[in-house]
Every structure is written in C-alpha cells, then in structure tokens.
Amino acid sequence: MTAYLQASGVDVSFGGLKALNDCGFTVQQGKITCLVGPNGAGKTTIFNVITGFLRPGAGSVSFKGQTLDGWKPQAIVAAGIARTFQNLRLFVDLTAIDNVLASMPAQTGEEPVAAIFRPFHVASAQRHRRVEALAILNRVGLIERANDFTRNLSYGEQKLLTIARVLATGAELILLDEPASGLSAGALDGVMALLRRLQDDGKTLLVVEHNTRVVQQIADDVLFLHQGHLMAQGTPEAIVNDPALAEIYFGGTI
C-alpha cells in the first residue's frame, strides 16, 4: 500500500545550517498527525518543502503515490494540499469573506477577458461562490464576521479565518502551522473541536503544535522532529511520556 503523504531523505541547508537532515516520515489518510519538536527542529521547513515553497537539496515528497518534486505551490494546492502560516499572512485589507473567496480555485472572471466580456456570467458565478464561502465561514464559526475587514478581527478570529481560507482551496490534506498558539483557553477548545470536525469531514491534518495539551487531545499520531531529523513517531502518550524526548523538548540539548 502506498503511503498517503510520504517524505523521504529530505535535506535542506541554509548556508552552513542543516535545517532538515535526512528527514523522512509518513502521514496516514484521515488522521490528525501532530508535528512536534523544539524550536529550530525544522517543522516549518518541512511544511515549506511539502507545499513547494522550498526546494530540498535532496530527498523527495510524494502524495498518494505521486511525487511532488519540483512542483510549483499552485500545482500542489491543485493536487489537494494546502497550508496555513504561523504568522497568518491574511489579506488584512480585504473582508473575511473576500479572504475565503480569494482562495477558491478556478473562478470565472479571475482573468480580465471573462471579467470584461461576460460580466453577468461572472456576477452570477460569484453569487454561488459567496454562498459556498459563507458556508465555510459558518463551519469555522465566523459567519457573523463575513463582511468585516480582516484587520478588525480578533487574533483568535484571524486564526480561524486562516483555516477557512485553507478549506476554501478544497484541499484534502491540510497543513496547519501552530493553529493553537496565542489563543485563550476558550478559543483553544473551539479550535480543537473544529479540527475534530474537519477530521470527521474526511480531511487529513498535519499540525505543527507546541502545546502538549492540544497534542494529547487531538493527535492520532505524533512525529517528533529534532535537528531536522525524525527522532520518534508514535501515539501522543508514548511521545509525551518518553523521558528522553522530554529532555530534548524541555531541558534539552539544543
């Protein structure tokens, strides 16, 4: 059986620094897999490699048996993998719903020719898309904020919007970069419940997360990255209770 997402032998160097060193792991379909490890372990770097923002010096990533090597970010999104960013990167001068709409694939009127010569067709297609976008905002609990400018949303709401934006791409494998960081306890529970619901919808999630409580509550599988290499893979209990890993994580040798 071919793995759903598989990284193997990935090397990335920034100057003399090895950000990823023979990094390899698999992600199973339909699972929530958490990617943990100390700062500088290469978690965001592997996200950049999977989503095509960074070409590795060596190694390869494949998705459903198909190699993604050398693919552009837009081709990888089209294949069904989308990501959020740790620093959100929302379009803050657009409304919440426009952030969602801007991420929907293949829209009529996304180039000038259709926009000029088929304005009514474009307008009617947009009306349908707005309904879909509202449904997505509803899914993440932001329906009331649809027409507010993104810069006026709270930090927690902005984080939810990044998830809405990823859902809008239609991706089946979703990469979330620290969805829980900086959130209040209440907002945290909301995000965790949302991730569970996405899993129920059939999405596969790969999540970078520092909060061990979140990891224990949502993860089916945990990947422990250290110095750009996969040190351990297992259930949340096994990883969290491993004294050697705890030593690296909390007291560690970094």
Add this chain to the structure above:
Amino acid sequence: MDFWFSYIALASIYVLLGLSTNLLVGIAGIFSVSQAAVFGVGAYIVAFFLMNETMSFLPALAIAALCCIALNILVTLPALRVSGDYFVVTSFGIQLLATAVFTNWTDGTGGANGLPGIPPPDLAGKALESSGEVVSLCVAGMGLGCLIFWLVMRAPFGRLLRAIREDELAVAAAGKSVLRAKVSAAALAGAFAGTAGGLYATFLSFIDPSSFDLDSSILLLTMVVVGGARTLAGSILGPFLLLALPQILTLVDIPTTVAAAARQLIYGVLLIAFMLFRPQGLAGEKL
C-alpha cells in the same frame, strides 16, 4: 479649438492613462515610471497608419492597443523577476531608451521635430472634423475605459490583484498564479495606454517626443497619487485636476517662461505633499 473642448478631450485621454498607471502601480504594485513610453508607442503607431493612409482609425487603434499590450508585458517582465526598488531603476532605463528612440529615429517618428499633420480620426468612413465630434470620441473612450476598469475590479480578477498587492506568498499558497495575474494586469494597462496614445495623436494632429518623456511619466504618477490610488474615482479626479493647473496658472500674471517652470515645481510639491500628508490621495486607498 475652444478651451473647454480641448480641456475635456485631453483630460479624457489622461484618465485612460491614469487607469493604466493605477492598474499597474496602484493595484498590481508594479512601480513603473515608463507608462508615457507605452503611451507614445500607441500614438506613433496610429499616426503612422493614418498618415500613410494604410487603414482607418479604429483598426489602427486596435493594432496600437495590441502592440502596447505586448510592449507593456515585455516592459514589466523584469518586475516579475526583480523586486520593487530595482524595478524602478529598470523602468527608468526603459523610459530613457524610449525617449532616445522617439527623438532619434527620424524616419519613423520625425525625431525631435515630431509628426505634424496627423489626420483626424474617422468613424464608419466619415472623418470627425469638428471639435465637438473629436471630444465626444475621447469622452466615449474614457467612458469605455472606466467601464472596463470597473468590471475587472469588481470581478474575481480585481480581488486577486488586491490580494497580490498585500501578500504574494499567501496568494501562491491559495493555489493562484501570481505571475499570470500580473501579466494580465500589465496587458490591460498596455491596452489603456495604447488607446490613449491613438486618441492623443489624432486629437492634437501633432505629436513629438516631449509628450512621452520621463516628465510625462511622472505627471501620470502625480495624477494617480493626487487623485487617489487603486480607485476609479481617483483615476478620474487626478487628470481633471492636474490638467486644470496650467490654465489656473495663466490667470496669475507671470511670464510664460516662468509659468512652465512653476508648473513642474507645483507638480513636484504636490507629489511630495500628498505622499507625506495624504498618501491615499483625494479619493483613493493608501498606496
């Protein structure tokens, strides 16, 4: 020609140029200082076809627009490779190069002496001789330009361009091609500038390189900054206000030689003042 007619026709043409500059600089974030060069190419192409009686006005205008689409894509391609500050320098070079060609290619452009005697525009076999007809043509051109600008900006294309201006990486992460959108914006801006050039040549019946030099490019930027970046209203307001300025200066009792210099001075002061105190212009969004 009556002052008002001339003012409205010129302002209409400059609105097309304002739309072009706004699309490229304000919306797509490609800081070009060579839009006047593209404008000039459109003007010379239409002048060439009409003076040689190769074809009538509309086909000539269509060819000019197509050439300017191609040219503007070519000219802005470096912007897709080198970022921001570097592109301004590249664009500056392109403008100087164009001025050199306009001035020195005497056989094609008439050199520094320009091209006199460009025939008036014609529609459906009839030459538009009266000033009222020519003004109507320019206003119609402006109206069509504004309609197109409005249509593309309210379509997903406009939203995509605004998103690109905010965060290119996030647009790529959403699965969109930034390159394709920018090339489309450049093409549209080229079509606007080329059309404006054709109207300008037939309206004035005389063109020379001084209308298409660096000063003109900077005047276009000033119009966008004063009027307001990224909005339709801003692209209309800017040209109408700034073209009124020379006329207002004629009311003040100063020698004509001083007036020309004073005009440049005022443009410069306006550009700086707006950038400092009202970067969104009169009716725009922040540049």
